[in-house]
Amino acid sequence: MTIRHVESFFRPKAVLGIGRPADVPAEEMLRRLTALPDEYRALYAHTLDGWRTLGKIRDATNYELGIVFDAAEMTPSLVRGLTEQGCRALIWLPDTPVPEAILRAGRDETLRVLGPGSSGAAHARTLSLSAWGLPAAGTTALIAQSRSIAAAALDWAAGHALGFSWIAVTGGEADVDVADLLDYAALDPSTQAVVLQLSHIRSPRKFMSAARACARSKPVVVLQTPDAHDDAAQPTDPVLSAAFRRAGLVEVDRITAIFSALAAMSRIGEAMQGRIAVVGTGSGICQLARASLWREGLTPAAPSDGAWTALREHLPDMQSGTQWLDVGLASDEQTLDALRATLAAPGVDMVMFVRSPAPGRDDEAFAQRLVTARLRERLVVVFLGQARAAPALRRCAEGGIAAFASVEAAARALRYRREHRRTQELLMQTPTLDPLAHGREPPVLPVPAKLKGSWVLPAADAAELLIGYGLQPAAWAEAAGRGLRVKLKRHPEMGVYIEARLDPASAAAPTTYALPPVDDVLATTMLGEIGLGSRVNAPLGLRASDYATAVARLSQLAVEQPRLLEADVRLLPADGIAEIGYARLVAEAEPPSERDRLALAPYPSALARVAPLKGERQMLLRVIRPTDEPALIRMLSELDPEEIRLRFFRYIRQFTHAMAARMSQIDYDREMTFVAEADSRPGELAGVSTLVSDPTGSEAEFAALVHHNFAGLGLGRQLMRAILDYGAQRGIRRIYGDVLLENAPMLALSHSLGFRRERHPDDPGCVRVVLEVPPEKARSWTTLRSFART
Structure with missing residues (x-):
């Protein structure tokens, strides 16, 4: 619902x-x-x-x-x-x-x-339906499963001048769960960021779809706490952490860190790339700040010599190193000048300013001057101490400046902002297409007759199944040497997951986790977490590329074989794709449903169809893949400006990677995009149609586009038929689209398909076309068409 x-x-x-x-x-x-x-x-x-x-x-x-x-x-x-x-x-x-x-x-x-x-729940601009007071107005939503953690978070935020758009505690989640509220937050214009606390996930597919949708539009910070009903629960579940990363969420490890992350998301500008200059009121605290940045994996920036020279003209007594500036006992105005000059220096994205208490200084007054100076988006401030620091911190918080009581908290906040940016960039990277990933019938896992429960596949059957995924047994399988141990397992909440670690390795060696499906980009990132690098000249077996393709194929095995219960595979590096040194596969006779087994919707290859066109031509219609991004950009770049305006409602000079990635990397649970492969230009696209459903799955919006080289062939009708057929199969009751009044071909096509016109609620230059599908008619597009003509 x-x-x-x-x-x-x-x-x-x-x-x-x-x-x-x-x-x-x-x-x-x-x-x-x-x-x-x-x-x-x-x-x-x-x-x-x-x-x-x-x-x-x-x-x-x-x-x-x-x-x-x-x-x-x-x-x-x-x-x-x-x-x-x-x-x-x-x-x-x-x-x-x-x-x-x-x-x-x-x-x-x-x-x-x-x-x-x-x-209960509370809204900052309406009323509090809880035992708490009405939260201060803000732009962050707080969603929690635990009422005690929510209460502590609210009190902490109140003491640091952090407000909320609304708060809600789901408790035992008999009905409304965190996924419902993430969907609500994603669509709520008064919410710009989300803080989430959870200990369990009730519906993995629903959660992942909601989390991905929300994280695409606004930052989401999550705190994972042990399940109160599981005495054996670990402090954090690494599989849930992997799920958070895959969805684009930023995970924190303590309740106070929630607000460091919140301050980073709401008060630190998006332009931050990681080049951070340190300015302080003493060389000792400058060194502490540098050390805190290093511990968080951040590199302090070194402004140019010219910037330091210009600063010395105003502050002749200052001390500096290559990555820090000590303003000493400079006046407040001189300190502000130093901050402005450092922020203006080439090679500096952010400044961490650390101020310690000193006789004759009024920290609160200086905090007010910082607020007035309007440097907030690229400045992180630390006021050390307690009694004198508290009012200064509060004044900065009220003025929208990211301010902290320790250099450690400030460095963590900067890391959270960087992690959010990197996670979003990773989710938009374009993978390469492994030939085995799509367009073939998967190998068949043999099932013994009359067998119930689970069984270990015989070595010959396991080898044959793996060979079907292009994974060959190694000739030197028993030999010692570098390798990678990959396991496929079932998580009680998140379904199938992948676990990998170097083999042989010490007991303290890191283990990495991921949810399938995994492409080569995600596999490379995953393997980087256990120390495998990208250096081409690194020894064989120590590069992520030695194993990435094999890991992606094992991921495909996990997706395509519902009977596979678990697998334990040792990969050995080879000249091409890694080979199998050892494999143990366990299958079960009665697998769970796909939604329970896979937290992420797999690629729907079964929806591909051959579409007949005029002149006895045909085209393949299939669901879009992330690897279609380059072809999609080429198709869009060849369109006339007017064609672009009719489809996107504005002129677009250049289609960027980010735009195309958003169109090609979709959540197959909520979106469906069909592309037509040009018959005259293999590998190129001739048209595209999209259907995006609301979180309830009852209503969806469509859009369609055909390249002008393929106009007049009936391709637009075939693309529309594909999305209408899919929508009917999913039980979508209402399909609509917004069409510019001058887009006569699209208006005529929608009318012929049974859509009726409505006045657009916001734009007089548009018309909304709507197709209502009664429940008894929601079977196939053929039924829809007959319904439309009656």
Whole structure:
């Protein structure tokens, strides 16, 4: 259901309390609700002075949100009565599990439930439906599974002048989970960043889709905490960490680090590339700052000699090294001049300024001067100390400057910003196409007759299956030497994952993890985490390229073989692709569903089709791949300016890698893009059509484009048929597109396919074309077409 009715938790028309509060936090929540006008609040199964009490549920008209104080009062008939009267959401405060009968009773009206064990939700610009006070207005959403961690985070943020757009605690997640709220945050214009705390993931495919969608548009910082219901849980789960990286999230390891990361995301500019100059009020603290940057993997910058020379004219007593500047006891104005000059120096992206307390100095007054100077986006400030530093830190925070109480916290914040940028860049890198990755029938895993449970594949069967993926046995398999141990396993929440480490290696050697599918770019990055480099002249077996293709093929094995339960494979470097030195494969007779087995939707090769065109021509229509990026850029670059405007609603001079990567690297769970391979130019694209569904999967927007060299062949109709067929198979009920009024060919095509026209809600120069698909008609495009003509 995703974001359906989630808005009711933050902006309800009226609130109904159900039952008597059982503890102090619940009583505090009820007390806070008294701030609402009388007509917007009422109680059921409880009486209290100053409150209206409803005797019958049929009197609960338009109470959009119910707050469950006493779970014993909740029955299926009560829930049905509430939904009939317009209730769309429940905050379930008690730890008592939400019965399945309750969830079923509200399902027809899509009743959303936050909890059990939730401590509520609050919106900075409306009201607080929790025991907390209304958070200070900000642009960051806080999503937490733990109410105690959420409370601590709120208090810490309040002390550091950090505000929130809204907060929500999911608790036991009987219905609404972190993925629902990530989807809501992604679409919320008042939210510019997200802080997330979680200990478990209820639905891996849903979480990964929501996390990727949110992280593409705004920074998401995540804190992973051990599962309270698992006594054997480790402090962090490396598979979840791998999932976070794959989704583009920045993971932190402590609650205070959440806010270092938050300050980095919201207060440090996007231009930061990692070149950081250190300026301080003493050579000793300059060295501490440099050391903290080195520990976080950051390299202090060295401004040019000319920049230092110019600074010495203003500060003749300053001391400097190649990567630091000590302004000593310079005045506040001289210090500001030094900061401006350092920021203006070539080769400097950021400045870390460290100020220690000194007699006769007013740190709070200097902080105010920093705010007035408007240097905030490229400046990170550290005020050392406690009593005198606190008001200065607060003044900087209120002025939007990233300020910290230690050089370590400041360096961590800079690392988080760099990690966010690098993660986004990694997700947009274009892989090369391995010939085995697409366009072939996968090898068949042999299943013994009448076998139940799991079994170890005989050596001959395992070798034959691996050979089917281009992985040959090594002639010297038993010999000692460098190698890579790769294991395919099943995670209880995230499904299949890949684990790799060097072999042989010490017990302390690092292990790396990833979720399939993995291409060569992701495999190379993954192997870099265990020390394999990119130097061409490195010894055989110590380069990521020695194993990357083989790891990508083992990933494809994990995706295409649902019966594969686990695998343990030793790869040995060879002149070409790595070879198999040892392999043990375990299969099972009854595999889980694909959604439970794979957290990421695999490439849907089965959707490829041959499309007949006019003049007895044909073209292959298939789903877009990340490796199509260069061909996509070539096709778009050949379009006329007017063709570009009709498709993108504006003129675009140049299509960049980032734009094309966003179009070609899609989430196959929520987006589907078909491309037509030009029959006259192999490897080139003739057209493209896209269908992007909302998080609920009930509505989707389409777009289509055909290269002018292939106009008049009926290719546009075939591309539209492909996305309509796919949408109908997915059960999408409403498909729409926005078309410029002068785009007569697209308007005519959509009309012939059964779309009706609507006035565009925002742009008078556009028309919205809409196709409604009744449930009984959502079978195939053929049905859609017959429906359109009736």
